[in-house]
Amino acid sequence: MRQSRCFWGCLSSAAFLALGACDTGGSSGGFVSFPNNGSTGSGNEPVWNPGVYEPASEFIAQCENPRSGTDIEGNTFPDQSGSTTIENFWLRSWTNETYLWNDEVPDLDPATFNDRLAYFDLLKTSAVEPSGEDRDDFHFSQPTEEFLEQRNSAPSASYGVSYAAIATTPPRNFRVRYTDPGTPASAEVGGLANFVRGAQILTVDGVDLINASSDAAVDALNAGLFPETAGETHTFEVLDPGAASSRTVTLVSENLSSDPVNTVKVINTGLGNVGYVLFNTFSPFSSEEEIVDAMEQLQAANVNDLVLDLRYNGGGLLAIAAQLSYMIAGPSFTSGRTFENLRFNDDAGDVNPVTGETNNAIPFYRTTLGFSLPSGNALPVLNINRVFILSTESTCSASEAVINGLQGVDFEVILIGDVTCGKPYGFYPTDNCGETYYTIQFQGVNDKGFGGYSDGFVPSDNPSPFGVITDGCTVVDDLEGTLGDESEVLLAAALSYRETGSCPLVTTTSPVTSQASVDAKGPALELPVNIPASNRDMRMPEGLR
């Protein structure tokens, strides 16, 4: 497992320079002068004029509880004395300027809400998709202090395991999804890995994970599953897949970063070499180097097909998704084409309403970009004409952008697994007065202008009436078999489809549906289909707390 790269360390110039407060459009100590169409009422509060939206800059950083000093990144807080009403006015105008469906948001009087979060919750569309799902499932906020802590967190204590939380209330069912190589979880003792994929966790430090209900027991489970510091020793009783009896595993936590590329493999077949890559996240900067390394290996092996395992990849950096797509499809498919356009609200025109910059398309990047490799070097290209993508409902966002981007240039994608999560949307987390807000601001659309996959991409044999039908086969991820092993059920289906052109009959003895994933590294609870407010509990699903 690699440490995240931060060349020459992360430097703060805060000690050298204290920048002035951001331009808030206001004056200190008093209240801003509002545009002509706004008026102030008693107490220097702005007055709601239905359908009229002053610039958000008129209200920014005028806080009920202004912060002072600097944040953990060294930036001086811009806050001035204000009120909840003014914060609500900022939310209203900011939503009108940047929200993707700004014309579907109710215009509510900010002065009638004394809770900014309650007001924010209403500043979204209430439209429903044909599937019955809310159009906007991704509307939430978190304290800015918490956001910055996450953004600046060093490698955190972990064993290097990702859990599948199949049942989070008694009788609970927690199983091992995968382990990262070179970690305590994957270390072998007596020829057997400590944690085997699919193993069910029965007890943690002697506490019954399946049935325990007391607060003390749940605290003990959390402490063991999610160690807070490196060097903690915890003992697990696990039941391996197919085993008749359990075994005891003792793990010592280490400070670890997630490993983007977990497995790279060349599979020799009678029809030529097949490349397999288990790619679990686009988020760390190291993912650029790791996926380029993987593609170079497969290029050298002259693979004529690729199985890209994105079943647990919840997304991350779009630029790396664009690089990966170029390395798959090559210049013949991508030359002069767009990987993804960010579609903002109708009022934005050609401008990104969040940054104020020209809204440039995201190309199929042909070179390295400087995340973890020096920029400007040509990327390797595989000489292939199609890609098999392994998917589950955890295949999300930037991972789906790969599917959509490739389909946009008519590169064949064969989907093996389950319906993807359906998140063509993105946002720029934005702080105001100590709360960081997430509101959908753009939809990613491909070269054909398509981005309507909020019900996911659906393998063509799946009976679901919703979603974007994509050639492929529905196969349930049964959590058994080593990922990358030719007998593992999704990979086996891809290889079979490659030979026969049809979906295999797949049976599974332990179907796993609706998994919540819980990465056992720091405060990461991933619920990629929906990020509800309850997800602010970063350590465990509610049922286990």
Added chain:
Amino acid sequence: MRMLGFGAVMGLAACISPACQAEKPAVLALGPNDDLSAVAYALSRAEGRESLAFGPPDPRLQPVVTVLPPRPTSYETRSPALPSTYDIVSTNNGCILRRRSDDFVVTLPSSVQCTPYKP
């Protein structure tokens, strides 16, 4: 304070002016134990944030400084963030950094020396 792009103002792309001809790709003349604090200080204004992290390559060896974007959190599953790449250039008046995306120029403090890049 935002400086105008040299390329737009002085026609540097054509490189016909004496000033342009005096410009040369350069690397930072830092010792192995020197850090990039002064460079970070200068770039923090250009990037609009106080805390910066640098990506590859080593600007003592290659004529480039890469500034990484803020790291995406686990909620940012569709992040359009990109690194900023600055070319290191020596001029008659000292060292500058020029951002490739828009020719934005950052003048480095006199305490930061650079030397011509030798491929």
